[in-house]
Amino acid sequence: MPADSDVLLIAASETDSNLYYATRFPAPDSFIFLRVKGEKILVMSDLEVDRARATATVDTVLSYTEYEARFKRREAAHPTAVDVVDLVLKERGVTHLVVPENFGFEHARRLQAKGYELSTKREPFFEERAIKTGAEVAAIEAAQRAVESAVRRVLDLLGAASVRDGLIVHEGEPVTSERIKQLINVSLMEQDCISQHTIIAGGLQACDPHNEGSGPLKAGELIVMDIFPRNATTRYFADMSRTVLKGKASPEKKRLYDTVLAAQEEAIGSVRDGADGQKIHARVLERFEQAGYKTGLIDGRMQGFFHGTGHGVGIDIHEAPRIGKTGSPLAAGHVVTVEPGLYYPGIGGVRIEDMVLVESGGCRNLTRFPKVLEID
Amino acid sequence: MPADSDVLLIAASETDSNLYYATRFPAPDSFIFLRVKGEKILVMSDLEVDRARATATVDTVLSYTEYEARFKRREAAHPTAVDVVDLVLKERGVTHLVVPENFGFEHARRLQAKGYELSTKREPFFEERAIKTGAEVAAIEAAQRAVESAVRRVLDLLGAASVRDGLIVHEGEPVTSERIKQLINVSLMEQDCISQHTIIAGGLQACDPHNEGSGPLKAGELIVMDIFPRNATTRYFADMSRTVLKGKASPEKKRLYDTVLAAQEEAIGSVRDGADGQKIHARVLERFEQAGYKTGLIDGRMQGFFHGTGHGVGIDIHEAPRIGKTGSPLAAGHVVTVEPGLYYPGIGGVRIEDMVLVESGGCRNLTRFPKVLEID
Numbered sequence: 001m002p003a004d005s006d007v008l009l010i011a012a013s014e015t016d017s018n019l020y021y022a023t024r025f026p027a028p029d030s031f032i033f034l035r036v037k038g039e040k041i042l043v044m045s046d047l048e049v050d051r052a053r054a055t056a057t058v059d060t061v062l063s064y065t066e067y068e069a070r071f072k073r074r075e076a077a078h079p080t081a082v083d084v085v086d087l088v089l090k091e092r093g094v095t096h097l098v099v100p101e102n103f104g105f106e107h108a109r110r111l112q113a114k115g116y117e118l119s120t121k122r123e124p125f126f127e128e129r130a131i132k133t134g135a136e137v138a139a140i141e142a143a144q145r146a147v148e149s150a151v152r153r154v155l156d157l158l159g160a161a162s163v164r165d166g167l168i169v170h171e172g173e174p175v176t177s178e179r180i181k182q183l184i185n186v187s188l189m190e191q192d193c194i195s196q197h198t199i200i201a202g203g204l205q206a207c208d209p210h211n212e213g214s215g216p217l218k219a220g221e222l223i224v225m226d227i228f229p230r231n232a233t234t235r236y237f238a239d240m241s242r243t244v245l246k247g248k249a250s251p252e253k254k255r256l257y258d259t260v261l262a263a264q265e266e267a268i269g270s271v272r273d274g275a276d277g278q279k280i281h282a283r284v285l286e287r288f289e290q291a292g293y294k295t296g297l298i299d300g301r302m303q304g305f306f307h308g309t310g311h312g313v314g315i316d317i318h319e320a321p322r323i324g325k326t327g328s329p330l331a332a333g334h335v336v337t338v339e340p341g342l343y344y345p346g347i348g349g350v351r352i353e354d355m356v357l358v359e360s361g362g363c364r365n366l367t368r369f370p371k372v373l374e375i376d
Numbered sequence: 377m378p379a380d381s382d383v384l385l386i387a388a389s390e391t392d393s394n395l396y397y398a399t400r401f402p403a404p405d406s407f408i409f410l411r412v413k414g415e416k417i418l419v420m421s422d423l424e425v426d427r428a429r430a431t432a433t434v435d436t437v438l439s440y441t442e443y444e445a446r447f448k449r450r451e452a453a454h455p456t457a458v459d460v461v462d463l464v465l466k467e468r469g470v471t472h473l474v475v476p477e478n479f480g481f482e483h484a485r486r487l488q489a490k491g492y493e494l495s496t497k498r499e500p501f502f503e504e505r506a507i508k509t510g511a512e513v514a515a516i517e518a519a520q521r522a523v524e525s526a527v528r529r530v531l532d533l534l535g536a537a538s539v540r541d542g543l544i545v546h547e548g549e550p551v552t553s554e555r556i557k558q559l560i561n562v563s564l565m566e567q568d569c570i571s572q573h574t575i576i577a578g579g580l581q582a583c584d585p586h587n588e589g590s591g592p593l594k595a596g597e598l599i600v601m602d603i604f605p606r607n608a609t610t611r612y613f614a615d616m617s618r619t620v621l622k623g624k625a626s627p628e629k630k631r632l633y634d635t636v637l638a639a640q641e642e643a644i645g646s647v648r649d650g651a652d653g654q655k656i657h658a659r660v661l662e663r664f665e666q667a668g669y670k671t672g673l674i675d676g677r678m679q680g681f682f683h684g685t686g687h688g689v690g691i692d693i694h695e696a697p698r699i700g701k702t703g704s705p706l707a708a709g710h711v712v713t714v715e716p717g718l719y720y721p722g723i724g725g726v727r728i729e730d731m732v733l734v735e736s737g738g739c740r741n742l743t744r745f746p747k748v749l750e751i752d
Contacts, residue, residue, distance in 0.1 A: 015391040026573070027586070029694060046678045051584050105484040106477035106496045120482045182566070185608075189565040190558070196570060196608060197402070208427050210403070232561075232572060302422045318404060 001121045005098040007035040010081055010107050017315040018100060018125045020235065025056035032064070032085055036092050043067065043084055062088065082110040089116070100125045124320040130312055131333035136236060137357055140313060140335055141366050143193055143231045143238035144355055148369045150187035150195075151227065151242060154180055158246055158375045163219040168246050177201065177213035180225075188229045195229035199241075206243075206349030209307055209341060219246040222253055222348035224341075228317050237317045239337050240367055241353035246375050252347055256293075257373045260350040263287045263340045267309060267323075271338065271356055271363040277327025281309040284340045293342050303344050310337040313355055334358040335366065377497045381474040383411040386457055386483050393691040394476060394501045396611065401432035408440070408461055412468050419443065419460055438464065458486040465492075476501045500696040506688055507709035512612065513733055516689060516711055517742050519569055519607045519614035520731055524745045526563035526571075527603065527618060530556055534622055534751045539595040544622050553577065553589035556601075564605045571605035575617075582619075582725030585683055585717060595622040598629055598724030600717075604693050613693045615713050616743055617729035622751050628723055632669075633749045636726040639663045639716045643685055643699075647714065647732055647739040653703025657685040660716045669718050679720050686713040689731055710734040711742065 001007075013020040014028045022033055023042060032043040040058035045065070052061045067087050071079035089095075096117045099108065108118055124130055132140070157180070161170035168175040177200040188195040201213030206224040217223055223246075228239040243257060263284045270280050285295060288305050295304025308324030313335050321328040323336060330336065339353030354367035377383075389396040390404045398409055399418060408419040416434035421441070428437045443463050447455040465471075472493045475484065484494055500506050508516070533556070537546035544551040553576040564571040577589030582600040593599055602617040619633060639660045646656050661671060664681050671680025684700030689711050697704040699712060706712065715729030730743035 028573070046682050047585060050677055051586050099481060101482035102480040103482075104478040105475060105481050105494070106479075106498075108481040108484070109496070118481070120485070122482075182568070186562060186565045189562045192558070194570055194572060197404070209423060210427050301426055306422050 001098050001119075001125075004038065005035075005121075006037065006094050006096065007033075008085065008097045008099050008103075008111075009033040010085070010104060016102075017319070018129070020315055021126055021129050023052075023056045023058055025052055025058075026235065030081070032081060032088075033058070034085070034088065036089070036094050041088065043088060080110065082107055082114070085111070086114050129314065130320045131331065132314065132335050132357070133333075136314065137335065137366070139231060139234035139236035140238055140355070142234070143229060143236055144240060144366050145368075146188055146191040146193045146231070147227050147229060147238050147240045148367070149191065150184045151225065151240065151369060153183055153187055154225065155244070155372075155375060157183065158244065161246065163247060166218050166220070168217045168219055174216040176216050177205075178215075180217070181212070184225075184227055188227075192232050193229035193238075194232050195227060197228075199224060199226035201349070203348055204345055206351075207301075207303070207343040207345045209343065209349070209351065217246070220248070220250070221245065222249075222257070222350055224349050224351050226351065226353065228313075230317070235315055237313050237315070238366075239313050239317060239339075239353060239355055240369060241339055241341075241351045242369065242371065243350045243352060243373065244375050245373055249374055254373065256342055256344070256347050257350050259288065259291045259293060260340055260342050260352050261371060264338055264352045264354070267338045267340060268354060268356060268363065268365065271330060271336065271358055273330065273332040273358055273360045275330045275358075277310070277321055277323035277330055278325070279327070281324045281327050284309050288340075288342060293344075299345075301345070305340060305342055307341065309340055312336050330358045332358055332360050377474050377495075377501075380414065381411075381497075382413065382470050382472065383409075384461065384473045384475050384479075384487075385409040386461070386480060392478075393695070394505070396691055397502055397505050399428075399432045399434055401428055401434075402611065406457070408457060408464075409434070410461070410464065412465070412470050417464065419464060456486065458483055458490070461487070462490050505690065506696045507707065508690065508711050508733070512690065513711065513742070515607060515610035515612035516614055516731070518610070519605060519612055520616060520742050521744075522564055522567040522569045522607070523603050523605060523614050523616045524743070525567065526560045527601065527616070527745060529559055529563055530601065531620070531748075531751060533559065534620065537622065539623060542594050542596070544593045544595055550592040552592050553581075554591075556593070557588070560601075560603055564603075568608050569605035569614075570608050571603060573604075575600060575602035577725070579724055580721055582727075583677075583679070583719040583721045585719065585725070585727065593622070596624070596626070597621065598625075598633070598726055600725050600727050602727060602729065606693070611691055613689050613691070614742075615689050615693060615715075615729060615731050616745060617715055617717075617727045618745065618747065619726045619728060619749065620751055621749055625750055630749065632718055632720070632723055633726050635664065635667045635669060636716055636718050636728050637747060640714055640728045640730070643714045643716060644730060644732060644739065644741065647706060647712065647734055649706065649708040649734055649736045651706045651734075653686070653697055653699035653706055654701070655703070657700045657703055660685050664716075664718060669720075675721075677721070681716060681718055683717065685716055688712050706734045708734055708736050 009019045034041040041060045043062045044052045067084040101120045180200040181198045185195045202217045202223040203221040205211045226241040310323035312319040341351030343349040356363040385395045410417040417436045419438045420428045443460040477496045556576040557574045561571045578593045578599040579597040581587045604615040606613045686699035688695040717727030719725040732739040
């Protein structure tokens with residue numbers, strides 16, 4: 001959208017990252033943001049108005065209560081958020097607004113009924129959000145350091161563990177997905193990072209890339225670890241996956257791992273300003289096919305490589321751009337994951353994921369953690 | 377809405393609690409849910425289709441890819457989510473849908489362009505969501521137990537701490553809001569609960585009820601603690617606030633505390649099936665006024681009691697019903713907070729919050745933690 005478009009968001013910035021991006025004001029309940037003739041305006045409830053004036057990155061913070069009172073003096077009815085927006089816009093002579101595609105339908109309908117013309121803008125709503133500033137890259141890197149220190153603890157535990165009846169055992173207890181997830185999540189919380197849906201999935205479980213994993217982990221089995229916390233203060237995410245195996249890998253598992261690793265390294269090597277995300281993804285698929293790893297519905301379930309190669313990371317864990325079937329051009333300043341994977345119920349799952357910063361001639365890997373399959 | 381209305385949601389269940397409620401399927405990316413002629417249907421991407429078939433509480437899981445392919449055979453274009461919804465609905469002869477007020481405007485516009493008639497339904501979209509089942513109450517209570525054990529650790533720390541130059545000091549270091557928040561958040565994470573925006577605010581900071589607090593905590597100063605984590609497995613929240621003070625409270629602070637406590641106890645005593653949330657809130661305000669505690673804009677900032685008395689708790693931290701200016705009738709099975717507060721920059725802030733289950737003749741307090749102002 002043109003930089004001078006007049007924009008309206010009505011949402012809770014806790015869940016709407018565009019609103020958080022525009023205001024840097026975290027709030028759990030819905031509030032009104034306008035960008036009108038270049039002026040960034042918030043209309044806030046009494047509960048939030050002082051905090052918003054002190055911290056939000058906007059030009060003007062108006063009191064919702066004052067506009068509500070003004071409305072009530074004219075009309076006998078209780079105003080809706082749209083009635084308040086209408087008063088603010090009338091003062092400023094605005095009749096056309098750009099809203100996000102996910103703008104609330106009821107708000108939109110009421111605005112249209114008052115004569116406003118609404119256009120929607122596809123994600124990314126704020127194009128500039130995909131291009132990270134130095135401070136944003138630093139926030140993402142700091143979160144990745146926290147991930148790495150948590151995963152280091154896991155590898156230390158797996159290294160110290162022994163094998164009994166095929167199960168991984170540590171301090172007398174079987175090592176379960178739940179125990180590893182708790183170790184990671186608590187370690188991350190100690191570093192002010194909130195980790196949800198951490199994946200520690202072994203064997204067949206890992207063949208469903210969104211299965212978070214449960215129960216005892218077995219030696220000799222591929223274990224996919226995917227960790228993507230948000231720093232509670234900066235609100236930026238990081239994202240890393242590693243695949244490990246306690247003991248010696250079978251040749252079949254080792255070949256699966258090596259194939260994914262080689263494809264990941266090639267993909268990272270092709271990330272640069274101007275590169276085409278769709279092509280990078282297609283090349284990973286092609287490489288897998290050439291190595292004999294087919295993708296598709298096999299025996300009634302998806303097997304092979306059936307997720308994207310990467311996605312942008314920022315205030316959302318999945319944001320623009322994409323490296324996948326519907327990939328987009330990469331640009332300097334994008335932070336993206338590169339995470340090919342292969343999943344076959346007969347063998348197991350492998351996913352290896354780094355997070356990189358797109359630069360003019362290539363990319364800088366923001367991930368420092370080693371890639372090691374076998375843990376003695 | 378009538379129980380037989382045909383319903384459409386397109387959202388990510390990680391952020392849209394109605395969708396999670398309807399499907400019990402947590403997913404970070406947007407998916408399609410329909411309830412058509414009583415049949416609950418999901419349309420899922422390849423990545424989620426197996427997990428959805430195994431775990432979602434719906435009747436039918438359709439493959440998005442299959443409908444996409446069907447569309448592409450007919451039209452040369454790449455289908456949108458709405459094109460897929462259209463194919464599913466045409467098979468079932470549906471032309472009118474009820475959607476939530478926050479349904480995405482762009483999806484709505486495309487459905488209307490295809491001839492669908494859309495009605496919106498205000499929150500609560502699923503009325504029955506406010507009435508908790510036994511399992512839901514148990515999940516909320518379990519999260520509250522976790523909160524209590526975390527706050528117990530804080531009181532133990534404050535009890536063991538000493539006072540030096542007016543600051544609270546423990547193990548040689550000043551006790552800060554940040555340190556207490558970390559203690560709470562890590563303790564909760566150890567119990568599989570994710571706590572965000574924990575408030576530990578002392579003195580003037582606590583007079584802004586959403587200020588999360590920062591820096592050293594002082595002896596003799598009112599400290600508001602508000603903790604509202606979500607259990608990562610059940611996805612249910614709990615919510616509790618306590619106000620404490622290290623040392624002896626001044627008569628002015630003690631009177632403020634006692635006034636809030638008495639109002640809170642009276643409010644809890646009036647919670648029952650059929651009670652009017654608006655009246656309960658008005659009575660708290662009235663009691664505060666009678667005690668000489670005025671509410672309003674004083675010296676340019678809101679002072680007194682300027683937030684709601686309570687809110688429903690469940691899959692969202694704030695959900696129906698409300699006990700406040702725009703309160704609603706309470707019904708057996710509601711889980712609500714009761715959390716009056718008073719905030720005066722000259723004295724400090726007090727908020728005391730329990731979570732209760734509404735029953736026919738009264739309510740059951742789901743909170744067991746004591747209410748003690750002074751910590752020696």
